[in-house]
Amino acid sequence: MQQSHLPLFDPCLHLPLSKTVSGNSTVSAWPAHSLISVNGGLVIILRTRQRNRSEKQRKKLADLEAQLVLASPNLVFRVGNRSSRTYTFFLSSEFERTQWIEAIHALQSSQLPSPVVSVTMYELQAWITACRTFLKTNMGSYLLRTGRDESLLVGDLHLTLRDLVGLAQPADLFVCLEVDSYGHYFRKAKSKLVCNSATPRWNEEFIIEMEGSQNLRVLIYEESQDRAMLRGKYTQKLSRSWLSDQVVNRVIPFQSCSLNVSLKFVASEVTLRRVPTARSAGLFGAKIQQVCKRQKREIPFIITSCVREVERRGMNEVGVYRVSGSASDLGRLKKSFETNSYEAEQLLKEVDIHSVTGILKLYLRELPEALFTDELYPKFLESYNSGGEGGKEKALLHCFSLLSPQSQNIINYLLGHLFRVYSHEPQNKMSLHNLATVFGPTLLRPGSGKLESSKHKESLTASTVDVMAQAGILYFFLLRRAKNLES
Template identity: 35%
Template sequence: MFQPMKPLKATATTSQPVLTIQQIETIFYKIQDIYEIHKEFYDNLCPKVQQWDSQVTMGHLFQKLASQLGVYKAFVDNYKVALETAEKCSQSNNQFQKISEELKVKGPKDSKDSHTSVTMEALLYKPIDRVTRSTLVLHDLLKHTPVDHPDYPLLQDALRISQNFLSSINEDIDPRRTAVTTPKGETRQLVKDGFLVEVSESSRKLRHVFLFTDVLLCAKLKKTSAGKHQQYDCKWYIPLADLVFPSPEESEASPQVHPFPDHELEDMKMKISALKSEIQKEKANKGQSRAIERLKKKMFENEFLLLLNSPTIPFRIHNRNGKSYLFLLSSDYERSEWREAIQKLQKKDLQAFVLSSVELQVLTGSCFKLRTVHNIPVTSNKDDDESPGLYGFLHVIVHSAKGFKQSANLYCTLEVDSFGYFVSKAKTRVFRDTTEPKWDEEFEIELEGSQSLRILCYEKCYDKTKVNKDNNEIVDKIMGKGQIQLDPQTVESKNWHTDVIEMNGIKVEFSMKFTSRDMSLKRTPSKKQTGVFGVKISVVTKRERSKVPYIVRQCIEEVEKRGIEEVGIYRISGVATDIQALKAVFDANNKDILLMLSDMDINAIAGTLKLYFRELPEPLLTDRLYPAFMEGIALSDPAAKENCMMHLLRSLPDPNLITFLFLLEHLKRVAEKEPINKMSLHNLATVFGPTLLRPSEVESKAHLTSAADIWSHDVMAQVQVLLYYLQHPPISFAELKRNTLYFSTDV
C-alpha cells in the first residue's frame, strides 16, 4: 500500500496533484501504523526462526500483535469511506482511475521481478483479509504446538482475541456482506455451509448448502471454462420461517432411494487405495507429472463416486408452503448439527418472504465469497503435506457417562472418518434406566486414513410407533455428541490414553490406544501346545480327534442359530472384552462353553471366530501356497484358473481343507440372507479374505516392499481368492480328493 501512496503523496504538493492530501489520508488511513506493528513483529520473529530449536518461545509476539488489533479497528471503521473516496476520485479523475485499476505491487521477496497488479478495491481489502489469515495461522500453530509448551496458552490467548475481534467486525466490514440484508433490515450472515447429497428425481446430486441467518439455500457449482470465476446456481431456497422438519414417522413414503451395493463401495475403496499407492510410487520414482495428474484425476473420479453413493441417513426438510427435500448424510452427527444450527436460528423472530430474482442473484453471488467449505471432501483435494491420517486399529474403551438429568436407556456409538466421510464403527450395549451408565466396553476399530473420532450418546427408544418411514428403523434421540482429533503423537504411544469428551453437559469417559497396520499384520506363532488360539490347526484337530476345530464348529453353529439375520454380521465389531472372555474359555476347554455361547452377544461370537483364524500361526490357506494363490487368481483364462484354483485346494493339508470348505458353506448361507443382514458374498470376502490368506511375517517380507503395499495390492488379491471360491458351485472334499476319504457327517 506504500507503493502507490508514496508517489501520490509526492504529487499532492505539486501544481498538478492527482489527489489532495486529505483524499490520500482518507484512502490510506492508518497504513503507516499498521505497517509499523507488523515491522516490529517481523523484526522480532525473524532471528528466532533463524536460530530455531524447540525451546524457543515466541507466543508473546503473537499475543502482542493480537492486542494491537485496535489499529485495524480504526482502519475497518474507515474502510467504507476509503472505498467511496477512491470510487469518487476514479470517476472525477482519469489519471487516478488508470492508476487504481492496475496498481503494481511487489510480489514475494525471492522473485526479482514478480510485480503483480491489483485494483485499489482489492488492495484496500488486504489488511482486513490479513486479520482473517492471521487467525487461520494461529489455528495451525496451535495444532502443531505441544499442549505443555509455554507458547501454547499465549497462542490460545492470541487466537481468542483475534476471533473476538473478527466476529465484532464481521458484520460491518465487507460491503459484499452487507449488500445482502434480511427483510427486517438486519445484516444477513452465513452461519454454516457444506456439501450434501440431495436426492432429486430419484438420483443423487452433490449440492453445496448454505445456511444464512434467515434462509437455507441449496446451490450447485456452475461448470465454468478454465480461468473463469466460479459461480453458484441456486436450485431452491426456503426462508427459515417456513422451514419445518417432518417427524420421521410423518415423512411421506418417498420414492425409494436404493442404497448402493456395499461390495461396489468396497471396490471403489480398493481402487482408491491402489491409485494412492501408484501415485506414491510415481512420486518416489520422480515420475512424469502428467502421469501423476492422470492418476489423480482417476482417483478423484472414484472418490467423488464414493462420496455421492455412500451416504444413507435421511435428512428431510419441508417447506410449510409445499415442497419437501431429501438429503442423504453419512452420519447422524452431521444430521443433528444441521438440525441444531437451523433450530437455533428459528428461535429468533423470523419473517416469511419471497426473494426477487435480483435479490436471489445477489445472495447466490455472495455464496462464492462467503463459503467456508471450499473443496469437496475428498483426499485428492488435499495438499501432499497434509496428514494422511492413521492406518491400523484403534482400540477404544467406552467407560461411563455422567450429567444426565433423568434416568434413561442409554448407549453410545463411535464413528471415524474414512475416504472423506464418516462411518459408524461400533455401538455399546444399552444401559437401562440410569443417569450414570457404566459400559466399560472395548472395541477394535479399523482406521483407513482417519483423523477424527466421534462419540454420540443416544437414548434408546422402544416405542414401536416412532418408526422412520425412510429406513424403517425406530428413531433414537441424540443426547450429546463430540469429536476429537486423532493426533498420531498421543495415540501412537504403547499405553492406553484416557480422555473425557464433553457434550452439552454430558461427560463421556473413554480410553484409546492405536496399533499401526504393520504391527497388526504380524502373525505370532504360539509356543504353547495347549489351548486353541495361536496353535497349529493340525495340532488342535489331532488333539480333539475332530475334522474341524471345535471352536469353529461351535461359533458357526451359534451364528447360524441366531445371528444369520443380524445386520452387518462379521462386519460390526463385537465388544473386545467379550471376545477375550470367549477366547479364554475356549483355550481352557471349559465345560461352560455352551452356556456362555448362548448368552453372549452374537457379534462377539463372530469376532471370536475371526480372531481364531487371525491368530493361527500360519494362515488357513498356508504360507507355502500363498504365492501360487496370488498367481492363480491373476490368470485370465477361465479354464486354466479353475484348474489351478482346484489343484491348490487339493494341495492343502486335510485339516485346513476340511475347515476351509466347512467355513465356505457357512459364509454362503450367511450371504443368502443378504436382503436382511446386508452381507453379500463380496462383503464376506472382504472381511475373511485377508484373515484366511494373509501370510506370516517371513512370507510377506519376501513378497512386498512396504506395509502400505501389502495392504492395498495384496488385500485386493486376497479378497478375490476367497470370492472366487464363494462364487464357485459347491466343492466337495470327496470329489476333490477323488479317493476313499469321505466327508464325515459329524462335521
Template identity: 55%
Template sequence: LTHSMIHTDNIFPMGERPQRHLVRNSFIVEVDGNRKLRHLFLFNDVLLCAKYKATNRPDKFTFDLKWFISLHDILILEGGISLDQVKETNPPNLVSLKSQAATVRDQLRHLEGSSEGKGQTTNSSATSSNTSSSSVGGGILHTSRVEKYRKRLSDLEAQLILASPNLTWKVGRRGVSNLHYTFLLSSPYEKQQWTEAVNVLQNNSPGVGGSSLTAQELQGWITAYRSFLKTNMGNFLLRSGRDEPLLLGDLHIVADALQGLHASANVFLCFEVDSYGHFFRKAKTRQLESQEPKWNQDFIIELEGSQTLRVLCYEETPTEGVRLRGKEEVDLSTSWLCDSLQERTVALQDLTLTLQLKYIAPEATLRRVPTAKPHGLFGTPIAAVCRREKRSVPFVVTRCVREVERRGVGELGIYRVSGMSSDITKLKKSFESNPYEAEQLIKEVDIHSVTGLLKLFLRELPEALFTNELYPRFF
C-alpha cells in the same frame, strides 16, 4: 441443527443480501443405476444436489447443480428400501476392493522401504561415473514404480468412497409420485441428522411448496459457497501429500465413566470411525440407568483409512424414545496415540466422558506368533487343531458360524461391528479349556462378540488360511 453456517456478508453486498443460509451439507453417494458422487446442500428454503468435480489442485473443487427441491416440496420417504432392492447396473464388490487396496498398499510400503535402502547404497557407492549413471537410471525407474502404485491406490480408494455406504435414504418431491432420489449413507447417525434437519426446517419455516426458484440463481449460491466448504467437504477428498497418513490397524477403546447428568438417565454410547470418507458405527456400549454411569467396557475397532473417532451419547426415555444427548469428534493421530492406553476426556455438550485409547499399527496386528501351549487352540496351526479334534473344520469355527446364522444374519454391521473385548476373552478361555461351558456362553453374549471371536481365531493362526506357499499365487 446447523451443520455449517456461513455468513452471507462475505458473498453478497449489504443491499442485495438474501435471507437464505446454509444449514447442512456433505458429500454423498446417489444411486441411479450407478453410484455417483454428489454433494448435497440443505438451505433454509431449498434442498439441492450438485455434481462434485475435483481438480488437479487439492484445495480446489467445483460444483454443477443437478437438481433442487424447494423446502416445503421435500418428501422424506420414511419406509425406505434395503440395499438389496436398489437397482444397480454394476454393484461394487466391497471385499474385493478392500483386498486390492490392502495388497497395493503393502507393495507400496515395500517399495518405499527399499527406496530408503537404495538411497543409502547410492550415496556410498557414487565413486565412478558408470555407477552414478546406473544409480540415477535405477532411481528414476524406482520412482516411476512408486508413483504407479500410488496412483493405483488413489484409484482404488476413490472406488471405495462409492462402494462403502450401504444405508438407503430416499427423497421425493411432494405431488410427484414417480419422482424420487435414492442416496446411500454409512451411518445411522448421518441418516437421522439429515431427516431431522429437513423436518425441523419444515415445521418451523412458514410457506408452501412451489416457490419460484431458478437453477441459475442456485448455481450462483453454491458457487459462491464453494470456498467456505473445505472443513465440511469430507476431509478424505481434500487430502494432499502433506497430510499425515490415514491410520490402519487396531484402535483399543475403554469406555470408563460419564459425568454431568443432573438426574438418573438410561444412556448408552456409540463409537463411529471414518473409513475412506464415510463414518461407520463400530461399537456400542450396554445401556446403564444411572446419574453417573460407569461402563468400564473395552472394544477393539479395526481402522481402515481412518482419521476421526466420533463419540455419540444417547438417552432412551419413555416419552421421546432414543434421543441424542451429545457428540464429539476426536482426531486420531500418531502424534498422541501410542501402543499403551492414554486417558482422554471428551466433552459431549454438557456431559463429560472419560475414555482410554491406544493404537496398534498393522505391522503388529498382522504379526503371527505360534502359541507356546502344546495343546492350545488359538495360535495353533489349523491342521493340528483339526487332527486333534478329528474334524475337517475346527469346532470353534463351525460353532461361531452356526450362532451367526441363528441370530445374526439380520444384524446391522455383522462381522464389521466390534464386540466387547471382555466377552471375547471369556469365550476364548472357554473354548480352550471347557467346550461345554463355551457352548452355553456363546448363546448369551452379544452376537458381535461371537464374530469377534471367529476373527480373533483366524487372525491368530500362525499361518494364514491361504498358506505361505500359495499366498503369492492369489496376490
C-alpha cells in the same frame, strides 16, 4: 455397481517435419518399425515407455476401483419437497443423516433469495460457503488425500468407555462408536444401556478394528418409548500423536457434558504378527493342521461352533462381523475354548452375537500362518494385479488350486458361510464388499516377518494398499461363490 473404464490413449511423441531436414537422414537414426508418418509429421512411438506408462495408469485405475468397490453406503435418507417429489440418498451412518437433517433445518430457517432475485457470482459463492459451514461434513476428504497426509490407521483400537459427567438430569443412555474405513463410516460398537442416571458409568472395553481409519465418531443416545434419540455427537480426528501404544486417558467434550475414555492403539504390524503359541496343546496361535488332527475334525471346532451360532441368531443383526464385541466377553470365550470346548459352546449362546463373531475373527487372525499361506500370498497378489479380467480370474483360480486340500476345504466352508450372511444383506447391511473388507486381511495377510523378507516388499510397504488388495482378492472368491450358488 457398474464400473466404467476410461480408455487410456497410447503416449507418443510428435515431431514436426522441418522443410530443411532430410527425411531419409532423420529416419535412419530410428528403427523402421518405430516411425509412422502422419499428415507430414513423424510420430515416434517409444514402445517400452508406452508399456510402462500404460501399466502405471492401469494399476492406478485398479486402485481407484478397489476404493470405490469397498465403499457401499446403505443407510436410506429421503428428502421431499412441497410438490411431493421425493429423492432417495444412501448415507454411511446415522451421524451423517443427523448432519443433513440439521443442515436442511438451518437452511430452511435462514433468509434465502427467491428465484426472481438476480444473484451475483460473489453472492452465490458466499451462499455456498454458508451452506458448507452448516453441513460441517468431511465427506470426500479421503479421495482428496495427498502423500503429505498422515497414513491411515490400520490395526486395533482398544477403547474403554468410563463415565459421562455434567448431565443436567437423569436419563437412560447408551453410547455408539463409529469409525471410518477408507472414507465411509461404520458402527463399530454399542454400549450397554444405563438407566435413570445423571452420572452414567459404563466401564466397558471394546476392541475396534481400524481399516484405513482417520476419524472416530462418538454418539450418545437416549432410550425412549418410541425410539432412541440422538442427544450428543462428537468427531475426534485420529492420529498416531493423539493415540499411543500405551493406555492413555482422554476426555471427549460435548455441548453440556463430557465423556471419559481410555485408549490404546495397536498397529496392524503387531495385531497380525501371527506369533506361534508355545503351548503344545494350545488352540490360539497353533497351526490349524495340528488342531484338526488333535480334534479329529476337518474344520476346527471353534470355527464350526461360531458359524453355527451366528447362523442361528445373528444373520439379521445389523453390522454382523463389523461391530466389535465386548473385550471381557472375548477374554472369557478365549479362555473357555482353550480349556473346555463344551463350556465354550454354552458360553457362545449367552454372550452378545458380536462377541461370537469377534472370537472367530480373533482365532483366524492369531493363526501362525494365514489360510491362504505365506508362501502363496505373493502369487495371489501378483495374480490380482495382472491385466485383464479373464487373465486375473484364471491366475487367481490357479493359485487357489495350489493350496492344500485341507486349506481349500476350510476356506470354502467360510466362503459358504459369508455368502449366507450376505443373503441377509437387506437386514444386516453386510454386502460382499463389507465382508471382503473385514475378512480379507484376516485370511490373507502373512505375518509381519514374512512381509519384510518377501521379494515383493516394495509393493507391500503401504498398509492401505495391502488391505485393499487383500480385500479385493477375497471379494473375487466371494463374488464367484455368489454367482455359482445363485445360478
